Amino acid sequence: MGDTDEPGAGTPDGSPAPEDANGPPDSENASEPLLSVENLQTRFHTDAGTTRAVDGVSFEVARGETVCLVGESGSGKTVASESITRLIREPPGEIAGGTVRFDGIDLLSLSTSELREVRGGRIAHVFQHPQGSLNPVYTVGWQLIEAVRLHSDLTKAEARARAVDLLDRVGMPNPAGRLDDHPHELSGGQQQRVAIAMALAGDPDLIIADEPTTALDVTIQSQVLGLLDGIRSELGVAVLLVTHDLGVVAEVADRVVVLRDGDAVERGDVSKIFERPSHPYTRRLLDSVPGWDRTGTTDREGEDG
Numbered sequence: 001m002g003d004t005d006e007p008g009a010g011t012p013d014g015s016p017a018p019e020d021a022n023g024p025p026d027s028e029n030a031s032e033p034l035l036s037v038e039n040l041q042t043r044f045h046t047d048a049g050t051t052r053a054v055d056g057v058s059f060e061v062a063r064g065e066t067v068c069l070v071g072e073s074g075s076g077k078t079v080a081s082e083s084i085t086r087l088i089r090e091p092p093g094e095i096a097g098g099t100v101r102f103d104g105i106d107l108l109s110l111s112t113s114e115l116r117e118v119r120g121g122r123i124a125h126v127f128q129h130p131q132g133s134l135n136p137v138y139t140v141g142w143q144l145i146e147a148v149r150l151h152s153d154l155t156k157a158e159a160r161a162r163a164v165d166l167l168d169r170v171g172m173p174n175p176a177g178r179l180d181d182h183p184h185e186l187s188g189g190q191q192q193r194v195a196i197a198m199a200l201a202g203d204p205d206l207i208i209a210d211e212p213t214t215a216l217d218v219t220i221q222s223q224v225l226g227l228l229d230g231i232r233s234e235l236g237v238a239v240l241l242v243t244h245d246l247g248v249v250a251e252v253a254d255r256v257v258v259l260r261d262g263d264a265v266e267r268g269d270v271s272k273i274f275e276r277p278s279h280p281y282t283r284r285l286l287d288s289v290p291g292w293d294r295t296g297t298t299d300r301e302g303e304d305g
């Protein structure tokens with residue numbers, strides 16, 4: 001499924017060649033990226049045959065930056081992001097090749113128990129539906145306290161205080177009063193805030209957020225994006241954000257990786273991708289953004305932030 005129409009060097013009309021999206025790491029990050037994904041290949045083996053969902057993707061995330069994985073439905077964004085901590089169910093999935101290094105650790109060679117330590121700890125996932133992180137049976141407080149204690153030596157009382165701090169950090173009104181609530185007693189936006197608090201419980205260096213605002217009302221979307229951006233800037237947590245929404249990318253991304261059919265066809269700084277997209281697929285994605293005027297703004301700006 002790999003993309004083959006990308007010229008290797010230069011173009012006939014003399015315009016800059018598209019960046020070799022799967023080439024060597026960006027030089028400014030080459031020294032010590034927090035996350036380095038190289039030539040990742042993830043397949044699914046089903047009765048219908050083998051799908052190369054991610055077919056040789058490479059990208060990096062530096063400490064404290066937001067990188068967006070963008071692309072149309074089915075381009076491999078979720079599979080790429082979930083392959084990083086091997087959340088992919090194997091079988092039918094198979095991580096068939098490549099390396100994933102996180103702060104010097106080769107994640108793909110870790111044992112299941114070692115990986116469990118990293119997952120929910122130094123790397124936390126936030127999903128489109130908060131139900132992916134929250135158990136409907138238990139109270140918010142119970143779940144948060146468990147998450148805090150799993151990754152620390154805190155006593156129950158200390159963990160409870162930390163849970164209240166985390167709820168406060170994610171902007172939950174009356175945080176102490178929320179501990180006894182069950183998830184269904186909260187709005188969708190509040191549930192996603194709790195899911196982000198759960199992610200913070202393990203004191204992560206990287207949050208992988210897969211369409212975290214897609215299921216929310218549009219006014220709440222910007223608030224949750226603003227929350228993630230505040231966590232990045234104030235706590236120095238890097239964010240790998242999966243989204244199909246280029247309006248979201250314009251709001252929060254430092255750098256962008258554009259996926260198509262399991263292949264990274266373009267990557268670069270957000271300003272470069274928006275102002276000078278070099279791959280035709282990226283240009284088509286941009287052209288489909290309502291209100292996009294090619295000056296770096298969208299209709300979305302000015303909404304509740």
Ligand SMILES: Nc1ncnc2c1ncn2[C@@H]1O[C@H](COP(=O)(O)OP(=O)(O)OP(=O)(O)O)[C@@H](O)[C@H]1O
Nearest residue numbers: 044051053072073074075076077078079080092244
């Ligand atoms: N469990 C699975 N079994 C078989 N194929 C799968 C499975 N999960 C994903 N795929 C396939 O992998 C490819 C990439 O899917 P993925 O969910 O990563 O796309 P995406 O870019 O995240 O799309 P969306 O925005 O719709 O979630 C698709 O062709 C999809 O059908």
